[in-house]
Amino acid sequence: GNSVTQMEGPVTLSEEAFLTINCTYTATGYPSLFWYVQYPGEGLQLLLKATKADDKGSNKGFEATYRKETTSFHLEKGSVQVSDSAVYFCALTTDSWGKLQFGAGTQVVVTP
Amino acid sequence: GAGVSQSPSNKVTEKGKDVELRCDPISGHTALYWYRQRLGQGLEFLIYFQGNSAPDKSGLPSDRFSAERTGESVSTLTIQRTQQEDSAVYLCASSLVSRNTDTQYFGPGTRLTVL
Numbered sequence: 001g002n003s004v005t006q007m008e009g010p011v012t013l014s015e016e017a018f019l020t021i022n023c024t025y026t027a028t029g030y031p032s033l034f035w036y037v038q039y040p041g042e043g044l045q046l047l048l049k050a051t052k053a054d055d056k057g058s059n060k061g062f063e064a065t066y067r068k069e070t071t072s073f074h075l076e077k078g079s080v081q082v083s084d085s086a087v088y089f090c091a092l093t094t095d096s097w098g099k100l101q102f103g104a105g106t107q108v109v110v111t112p
Numbered sequence: 113g114a115g116v117s118q119s120p121s122n123k124v125t126e127k128g129k130d131v132e133l134r135c136d137p138i139s140g141h142t143a144l145y146w147y148r149q150r151l152g153q154g155l156e157f158l159i160y161f162q163g164n165s166a167p168d169k170s171g172l173p174s175d176r177f178s179a180e181r182t183g184e185s186v187s188t189l190t191i192q193r194t195q196q197e198d199s200a201v202y203l204c205a206s207s208l209v210s211r212n213t214d215t216q217y218f219g220p221g222t223r224l225t226v227l
């Protein structure tokens with residue numbers, strides 16, 4: 001079956017620091033990969049996605065590259081802000097109709 | 113435009129009671145998904161609708177769980193004879209079409225607490 005593993009949190013870092021959240025997956029078939037973010041008090045929203053190998057998804061200064069050879073989709077941001085404090089979820093789908101499978105989520109806390 | 117809405121936002125019930133959770137998807141979205149998030153865990157898929165039919169119910173954890181969708185719009189998730197392990201946040205999402213590259217838009221969720 002499919003599974004998504006992401007690093008445990010909380011991850012605490014200072015403003016302007018570099019952020020990496022590791023995500024690896026196992027999948028039957030060729031998955032599409034996603035990062036979702038949940039800001040405090042808000043609903044889950046798509047941050048970025050990649051649908052084929054070597055694609056790079058990017059949004060709001062965040063990037064992630066679909067690495068088929070290492071079955072990874074690590075999320076990075078070069079300089080975080082306090083407003084990036086949130087829970088980040090890595091997810092995949094191999095289903096033609098888009099059923100998502102999520103990792104457990106990683107809480108990120110950015111301090112001024 | 114309006115996003116996905118869910119009601120109620122919070123529901124506290126006693127073990128053994130039935131509950132109904134409602135989801136209003138974005139207008140025109142043909143695909144609708146239900147997920148749940150138990151404390152400290154990732155989201156688990158429950159059921160998927162394409163229009164009013166449910167081609168994938170594989171995530172429903174037991175026959176106490178059922179869902180329907182009417183008018184290619186509103187969906188209701190019903191849990192009968194609730195148990196404490198049903199306590200979770202139930203999330204609904206919709207997408208324009210059911211395709212694995214499409215963005216799913218999530219509602220704010222219903223927090224269910226079973227005492």
